[in-house]
Amino acid sequence: MCENAPVENKKKVLSCIQPSGMLTLGNYLGALKNWVAMENEFDCTYAVADLHAITVRQEPAKLRAQIHSTFALLLALGLDPEKSTLFIQSHVPEHAALSWLLSCYTQFGELSRMTQFKDKSAKHADNVNVGLFSYPTLMAADILLYKPDFVPVGADQKQHLEIARDIAVRFNNIYGDVFTVPEPYIPKTGARVMSLQDPTKKMSKSDENANSWVAILDDRDTIIRKFKRAVTDSEACVRVSETKPGISNLIAIYSAVTGKSFEEVEREFDGKGYGDFKLAVGEAVADELAPIKAEYDRIITDKKLLEDLYKSGAERAERVARKTYLKAMKKVGFVL
Ligand code: TYM
Numbered sequence: 001m002c003e004n005a006p007v008e009n010k011k012k013v014l015s016c017i018q019p020s021g022m023l024t025l026g027n028y029l030g031a032l033k034n035w036v037a038m039e040n041e042f043d044c045t046y047a048v049a050d051l052h053a054i055t056v057r058q059e060p061a062k063l064r065a066q067i068h069s070t071f072a073l074l075l076a077l078g079l080d081p082e083k084s085t086l087f088i089q090s091h092v093p094e095h096a097a098l099s100w101l102l103s104c105y106t107q108f109g110e111l112s113r114m115t116q117f118k119d120k121s122a123k124h125a126d127n128v129n130v131g132l133f134s135y136p137t138l139m140a141a142d143i144l145l146y147k148p149d150f151v152p153v154g155a156d157q158k159q160h161l162e163i164a165r166d167i168a169v170r171f172n173n174i175y176g177d178v179f180t181v182p183e184p185y186i187p188k189t190g191a192r193v194m195s196l197q198d199p200t201k202k203m204s205k206s207d208e209n210a211n212s213w214v215a216i217l218d219d220r221d222t223i224i225r226k227f228k229r230a231v232t233d234s235e236a237c238v239r240v241s242e243t244k245p246g247i248s249n250l251i252a253i254y255s256a257v258t259g260k261s262f263e264e265v266e267r268e269f270d271g272k273g274y275g276d277f278k279l280a281v282g283e284a285v286a287d288e289l290a291p292i293k294a295e296y297d298r299i300i301t302d303k304k305l306l307e308d309l310y311k312s313g314a315e316r317a318e319r320v321a322r323k324t325y326l327k328a329m330k331k332v333g334f335v336l
Helices: 024-037 060-076 094-103 106-111 115-123 130-144 157-174 220-228 244-259 262-268 273-300 303-332
Strands: 010-015 043-048 086-088 151-153 184-186
Touching: 010 024, 010 094, 010 130, 024 043, 024 094, 024 244, 024 273, 043 303, 060 086, 060 273, 060 303, 086 303, 094 130, 106 130, 106 157, 106 273, 115 130, 130 157, 130 262, 151 273, 157 184, 157 303, 220 273, 244 262
Parallel strands: 010 043, 010 151, 043 086, 151 184
Antiparallel strands: none
8 A cells, every 4th residue: 555545545453562571572573573564554553551461460660660661662663653553551441441341242251261361370370360361351442442454463362362353243243333353463474482491482571581582672692692592402403393493483583583484594504503593593683673772772761752652642542442432332322
């Protein structure tokens, strides 16, 4: 689509990210890189999903800092607040309000099947709260309020997206055409970046071993060191294989960052050792992330700019969200 096409003609995109600590290379390759890539072609709405973060206990001062830092990171990625709507989820109360409505159109059984719920409730057995269970209805509200055509996410969010689609279809079947049924937009490479220390597990900031994940804001030396320490195998051959999860993960990362196909990567490192390959992956990732970190360091100190931008972003988001929310309420039979 032409870059200067009026906003109304563009397809819509919505996605969110939790402000839970350091954002990782997994967040970047699975989702954020696409957020930026989609900005020119689509009418995009992106939010810091702070309401989602309290399904596990958060320290108030730390949470506040992380919300600021995640919002600043969206700007540092190069997202343009003029082009895209950038905001903080809790600033638009329709998210929580629509979530209640949708929870009455969601079955207990379908939420019980969510793998993230099963994983997180096992991990936080002392705090299996109702929010953790009903999290997908809040995520469905985040999405459906903005009627997006596409939702760019990593593969781990696919199940949540499917439930959002199911809820939309169910609601529309009863009340007519209220919600758009969105399509997931999952990258071909980078959709599931694995831990550098245990490549059978997803790369996650909640992993206690800091060598297992790369933060978007890690400095160059740290990034290269973490890749040098990445777990591989004893074959000393750079090729993709189910029996080589460590090397396959590194090839996928290198491919996602450089845009080279798996075959091109295999050819490039044919006959070379893992040492050379790991260094090349570390350097490519460090080169890609360096400008983001530099921009982040500049923006994070400008509290006034951040506040102006998240306030105006929330106003813009709420104008859209309010319309959808009121339409849904009216259809159900509330007095408006
Ligand atoms: P969150 O905050 O855990 O992650 C943000 C995005 O990063 C992707 N991601 C990964 N991709 C590839 N490899 C990995 N190792 C990896 N780790 C994370 C996630 O798939 C996600 O796209 N529930 C969501 C946030 C959310 C949301 C929404 C997303 C709330 N409301 C509405 C889309 C639409 C979450 O916890 O993502």
